[in-house]
Amino acid sequence: MAHIGTLFIISSPSGAGKSSLIRALLDRPSTDGRLQVSVSHTTRDPRPGEEDGVHYHFVEKSDFKTLIDRGTFYEWAEVFGNYYGTSREWIDQQLAEGIDILLDIDWQGARQIREQSPGAKSIFILPPSREELERRLNARQQDSADVIKGRMAKAVSEMSHYHEYDYLLVNDDFEHALNQLSAVIEAERANTGKQAARYEGLLSRLLAE
Template sequence: MSHGTLFIVSAPSGAGKTSLVRALLERLDGLQVSVSHTTRKQRPGEVDGVNYHFVDVGDFERMIERGDFFEYARVFDNYYGTSRPAVQALLAAGQDVILEIDWQGARQVREQVPDAESIFVLPPSRASLRERLASRGTDDEAVIDRRMRDAISEMSHFDEYRHVIVNDDFATALADLEGLVRANRSRLERMRDRQGPLLEALLSRNEGVE
């Protein structure tokens, strides 16, 4: 059975990571985004199992004790984590899986899955990033300043990743991201795994030459 690849995608808030991943899912089959677990309250319009797996604190802490998370963190009194069994099941079924996580979570996952493909998405400039954050129209200047400081801190870890994409032109950045996934699928070990019957048929001495 084919075994999928784990892709880690990180970026500062406002760099366009989520939009890129969403567009990539529409262009490629055999690719899924891991749905994180969280203890925060479900918001209007969110769907359990789609946006997050919403669990209570007790359930989350029992999952921690069982070692069920590739990575987890507590943010503003709420837990967030990536389920190890769920991701492993998808990979074993031949699905490529994307984890949208920050640099700290990425570091935890890479320690456990050294062959994971890691990708960092950067904005074209600080000015562009600030403009994107401000365009949401939901935050005042003080909040935007804090988000910019957080973004700069996040971006300082870009060199821990195997690949870096600059999201200046969205179509170009999407093509770059798609190219990374397709290139991974064409690696020799993946081809042997995914296209075993074809390779056997092409090289068989028993087949007639056409």
């Protein structure tokens, strides 16, 4: 079956506002179930307020390795000492039904998806300034200067991959960034090949002699 949904990869450093943008995008009435976000597996501990099966599937390292061996993952990577992976089955079902999928994954995962799915579109989100990024990374209290420095270094290393992406957004004005993100997705939905698959019946009626 021809896939008519699109995979959208979204990456950013921690603190660029990616999660808020994704949530706001999914909450838009115009999104209307045509866009879903993939829930990754991770070996990191849940944070307060995070729910298993909603934010992530939280698994032990040994279970993660079993899933790798079974070929469960589209892509997986070690990110800052923990494993993260995107499972294939649910995504393929959604795409086959014409539903677009958002992947909130890092640059390593983005590379693996691009190799396997050349039709995937990738978007990188930057914070508005270095100062603002530092401010957001410091917002969680009680962290030592070393921990904060480490977070900043990780953010810079993630951002250095921006040029591998199809689209680059700056989350300065939230509404503007949200509109741009939405525009990228809408434009891709209007792609001729995808519309032709979606509107096969309409096209054959319109073109009948």
